[in-house]
Amino acid sequence: MKSLDQKLTEIKANRSSRAFIIADAKDADMAFGVRAPGPRGYLAKRGAMPAKFSPEVWSREEFGYRNLPEFLDIIREVTHQGLVDIMLMSAYVTEQLAIKEGLFKNSHVTPAARANDTTDVWAVRHGAYTREPSQPFRSASIDHIQCGEIECERDGKGNFPGANLGLYSLTFVNELDQDREALLWYKQFREEAEQKQFRHFLEVFDPNVDSGIAPEKLGEFINDNILRTLAGVPEAGRPVFLKIVYHGPKAMEELAQYDPNLVVGILGGSAGTTYDAFRLIHDAQKYGARVALFGRKINNAEHQLAFIEMLRLITDGKITPDEAVRVYHGVLQGKGIKPHRSLEEDLKLTDQAMSYDGSAARRATVEVGGSHVTRTKQSANAGHGKLSGTVPDFGAMTSEQRLAYDAERLKRKFG
Numbered sequence: 563m564k565s566l567d568q569k570l571t572e573i574k575a576n577r578s579s580r581a582f583i584i585a586d587a588k589d590a591d592m593a594f595g596v597r598a599p600g601p602r603g604y605l606a607k608r609g610a611m612p613a614k615f616s617p618e619v620w621s622r623e624e625f626g627y628r629n630l631p632e633f634l635d636i637i638r639e640v641t642h643q644g645l646v647d648i649m650l651m652s653a654y655v656t657e658q659l660a661i662k663e664g665l666f667k668n669s670h671v672t673p674a675a676r677a678n679d680t681t682d683v684w685a686v687r688h689g690a691y692t693r694e695p696s697q698p699f700r701s702a703s704i705d706h707i708q709c710g711e712i713e714c715e716r717d718g719k720g721n722f723p724g725a726n727l728g729l730y731s732l733t734f735v736n737e738l739d740q741d742r743e744a745l746l747w748y749k750q751f752r753e754e755a756e757q758k759q760f761r762h763f764l765e766v767f768d769p770n771v772d773s774g775i776a777p778e779k780l781g782e783f784i785n786d787n788i789l790r791t792l793a794g795v796p797e798a799g800r801p802v803f804l805k806i807v808y809h810g811p812k813a814m815e816e817l818a819q820y821d822p823n824l825v826v827g828i829l830g831g832s833a834g835t836t837y838d839a840f841r842l843i844h845d846a847q848k849y850g851a852r853v854a855l856f857g858r859k860i861n862n863a864e865h866q867l868a869f870i871e872m873l874r875l876i877t878d879g880k881i882t883p884d885e886a887v888r889v890y891h892g893v894l895q896g897k898g899i900k901p902h903r904s905l906e907e908d909l910k911l912t913d914q915a916m917s918y919d920g921s922a923a924r925r926a927t928v929e930v931g932g933s934h935v936t937r938t939k940q941s942a943n944a945g946h947g948k949l950s951g952t953v954p955d956f957g958a959m960t961s962e963q964r965l966a967y968d969a970e971r972l973k974r975k976f977g
Contacts, residue, residue, distance in 0.1 A: 565670040566647045566727075570802060573825055573852050582847055582877035583803070583827070585648035586640050586870070587857030588633070589676040589729070592652050592701070593683040599633035600861040602626055634659060636866060641671050643867050645874045650674045650729060650855065653702035661710045661723045675707040677728030677762060678751070680744075682770040695740045695771050696733035698747035704728070704760045720759045728755075729805070731765040734787050736773035745791065752799045763853075764788075764801035765829070781813025789820060803827050803853050808842060811849040818850025827853025831913065834859070835903065836869075836890060838913040840883035844876050864901055868893040884909060 569581040591598035628636075637659060641649055649671050651659070656675040659665040666673045682696035705714045708722035720726055730751055734741050755762055766788050768780055775783050784806060792800060803825035808814060818826045828846045830839065839859040846854060856873070863869035872886040881889065891905045901908065 563670075564647070564672045566672040569647065569852075570825065574823060577822055580877070580879055581852065583647045583825075583853040584645070584870070584873055584877065585650055585674070585827075585853065585855040586637075586646045586860055587650045587830070587855045588637050588640075588655070588861065589650045589652050590857060590861070591630075591655065592676045592679045593685045595686055597627055597687075599628035599630060599636075600858075602628050602632075603862075603864060630655075638665060640860075640866060640870065641665055641669055643870065644670065645870050646671060648672050648674050648727070648855075650676065650857075651725075652676055653707050656707060656725045657710045660725055664723075672727055673725040674727040674729060674763075675702060675725045677702055677704070677707065677730045678747075680731055680733055682733050682767075683731075692770065695735045695737060696744070696769075697740070698744050700747075700751070702728075704754060704758050708758070708760065714758070716759065718759075726760060727802070728760060728762045729765055730762045730801070731767060732791075733767045733770055734773075734784070735769040735771055736775060736783070741787075748791075752795065756799045761802050763803045763805060763827070765805040767829075768807050780807075781809030781816075784809070785813060785817045785820075788817065792824075797823075805829050805853070805855050807831070808846050808851070811845070814846060814849040814851060818852075825852050827851055827855060830854065830856035830859040834913050835910055836863075836887050836908045837883060837911055839869075840872060840876055840886045841911060842913065843873055844883045847877055864894055864899050865897065868897075 566583060569583050572579050572581045590600075634655065637649060637651070637655070640646060647670075649666070651673065653675045656673055660673045678698065678700040679702075680696045680698055681691050681694065684691035703712070705712055706724075707728055708714045708724045708726055710724055714722060730748065732744055732748055734744070751762075754760075766784055768784065769775070773780075773783075788804065788806070804817075805827045806817075806829065808828045808831075814826070814828075817824075828842070828851050830842065839856065843854045843856075854873070854877075860866050860869055868890055872881070872890050875881040875889075876883060876886055887909050888905065891901055891908065894901050
């Protein structure tokens with residue numbers, strides 16, 4: 563049995579269990595293109611096809627991003643390490659590693675694929691798609707994820723050479739037509755998934771455009787949408803767990819305690835400091851989360867295997883977040899790897915979600931157009947136009963500022 567299934571069974575049987583599911587989200591090629599494999603810093607053991615460059619154009623060091631073979635090498639290393647429970651990939655990468663290579667056959671790690679790619683993740687360079695309210699779209703089919711073909715043969719036991727678990731993403735924007743359309747697509751997906759014995763987990767992300775909702779109330783908006791949506795879905799069609807933005811202790815506890823059969827998970831958000839990442843998983847677990855899906859936080863780490871090991875030690879209750887930062891830096895020093903930040907800087911808490919108490923206005927600082935912009939509570943009558951008394955003011959932003967804002971939001975989406 564895969565560790566995912568063991569832990570889901572344990573969590574539902576004993577809500578006080580420390581069982582915790584960690585997923586490595588390596589699915590960003592569904593959004594970013596060339597940049598998806600991440601910066602060329604930490605590389606896996608050299609594979610058969612390292613990146614090669616023409617010296618008259620640029621050197622390996624100048625290019626800055628891994629190529630796909632290097633990315634696949636890292637996924638193999640993380641899988642062989644065995645500390646994560648889920649490896650989330652695109653349908654294409656799933657085919658290469660799960661179907662053609664059989665990477666997960668003798669592993670307790672469960673392969674999963676991103677099952678839809680809504681327009682708010684179309685983060686191509688020089689594009690403008692992410693500025694518009696999220697619209698539903700699916701590149702991958704369930705059959706292609708399960709077996710790499712347009713139609714799978716089914717044995718009735720849920721056995722497939724590919725992945726039989728997928729991430730389906732919803733982005734509510736507080737606009738009736740947009741949100742209704744998104745739910746219709748999700749309904750169609752759920753029904754097809756049930757017919758094809760395909761399991762899924764549900765990502766519900768914050769609005770990607772101005773929703774007229776004050777930042778400190780977004781947790782309530784998301785929680786209510788999740789529970790309202792799933793109230794009409796019997797067990798056979800429900801997601802195995804959720805993936806949401808961490809909006810602080812109050813919002814997390816509110817959702818986690820509502821239904822013992824609903825397993826709540828968090829996404830990692832933008833890279834931040836190492837302490838941000840370690841404190842996030844610690845606090846989310848403390849207030850009811852039982853799953854974490856980290857993408858950027860793992861993929862941009864100086865040493866991914868050591869970073870994942872610290873996450874597991876924290877969720878197992880063997881080490882505190884600040885201790886984990888110190889141990890992690892010790893590992894880097896021992897391996898001769900230069901850290902992104904000094905130990906002192908890496909021990910700072912910069913993600914303000916960690917200090918959000920559910921009553922005061924949540925504050926989050928982002929880099930927009932070269933200057934720091936702080937988002938705070940907006941007035942109750944702000945509506946759906948410009949934010950009243952709040953920054954960022956989408957209507958007043960230049961195109962460059964909006965692109966920078968969208969880039970920061972997408973960093974949070976891909977964990």
